[in-house]
Amino acid sequence: MDGFIEVFYRSIIFLIVLFLTTKLIGKKQISQLSFFEYVSGITIGSIAGEAITGLEKNYLQGAGAIILFGIVTILVDVLSLKSKYFRDAIEGKGTVIIKDGKILEDNLKKERYTIDELSALLRQKNIFKVTDVEFALLEPRGNITALLKKENRPLTPKDLEMKMPNEKEPQTVIMDGNIIEEGLRASGKGRGWLYTELEKLGAIIDNVFIGQVDSYGELTIDLYDDKIQVPAPQQRPLLLATLKKTQADLEIFALSTECEKSKAMYKKNADLLQDTIENLSPYLNG
The missing domain is CATH 4.10.860 (DNA Excision Repair, Uvrb; Chain A)
Incomplete structure (x- = not known):
């Protein structure tokens, strides 16, 4: 029984240590990982698992090892920012796998990727034909960046010489039936305006799941009751x-x-x- 209690306490302690260490390392540790970050993450997890269940060990040593690996990871990130050569050595460099519309088979083999894996990566970019691609780069973190041939790129307003307005971040002013004062202030609106707009839309605030003010100052809402049709803003x-x-x-x-x-x-x-x-x-x- 004492062993279970010890495991419980160690689990709580190392959960806190791991959380604080990960917060210290930053968001990169929980996003797409570089080779070093991947190895570091596995090592920290292994140390934590061993320290939690290894009752005969001193758990302070385990906590110290986790903190040490966290500091090393931060130092590697700092050095990567200061030196391109160090960054290339640690994080790797991108590999061109399609150039001028042709697959570079040697580079593909060098990275140990099959044509099926390449096709799967392209499909993640909504590209279903390799022949549509002008240039593609396999990034160091395993994702692919692809440039379509000019005739296969979608038209943009710029291509049609159309003027488009700049859009700002929409402000959430209602959430779960409650008014968000911070969002209301950021949008430059007041409660009186909000209630007036809700009345125009035939809605009550308690039935609003989320309400946002767009860059044009118009209120759009989503209701809890999906059977009610909300009219589009007409101003x-x-x-x-x-x-x-x-x-x-x-x-x-x-x-x-x-x-x-x-x-x-x-x-x-x-x-x-x-x-x-x-x-x-x-x-x-x-």
């Missing part, structure tokens, strides 16, 4: 429709008047409003 589409109607009215006025001065005035303002509509359309199209 921007309505504003765009109003601008278009006003511009059309100005053109009609220009055509219907016989006064040349008034005709020129209506035509000038119609053109100005048309330019405004073209500039604002990316922001107002919803």
Whole structure:
């Protein structure tokens, strides 16, 4: 019985030591690992397991060993930041496996990857044909970076010379039916505005699972009750429709008047409003 109690206490102690050591090492230890970080992680885990169950050992020595490996890992990270040669030696270098649309079989064999494994990595990037790839690099941490051939790349607004608005991070203002004051302040809104918008959407705050304010200042919500349909925000589409109607009215006025001065005035303002509509359309199209 005493042995179980000792294991319990050691487990709690080393759980805390491992947690603090991992926090000290940083996020890299729990993300994609380099070779050294992989070895370090296994070693720290092995030391912890041995120290917890090895009742005849001094558990302070085990804790010291874990802390030592944590410090070594941090030192390796610091040296990697300061020296490219050291970083390449510890973390490895990327290997080109597709160049100019052709697979480099020698490099693939060097990394001990089969064509099936290469195809699986490409499929993770939603690439299903190797012939669609212009260039591919096998990164040191095992993932692949691929550049599609120009004719296979998706069109972007830039390719079509379309102006697109900059978007900011959406602010969560409601979560689990509760108002998040920090998000409300960051969005520049107040409780009065929030209740007004909820009323427009026909929702009550207690039924809102999450509510966010986007970069346009519009509230979008997801309700607990999925049977209730929430209408999409209409402020921007309505504003765009109003601008278009006003511009059309100005053109009609220009055509219907016989006064040349008034005709020129209506035509000038119609053109100005048309330019405004073209500039604002990316922001107002919803």
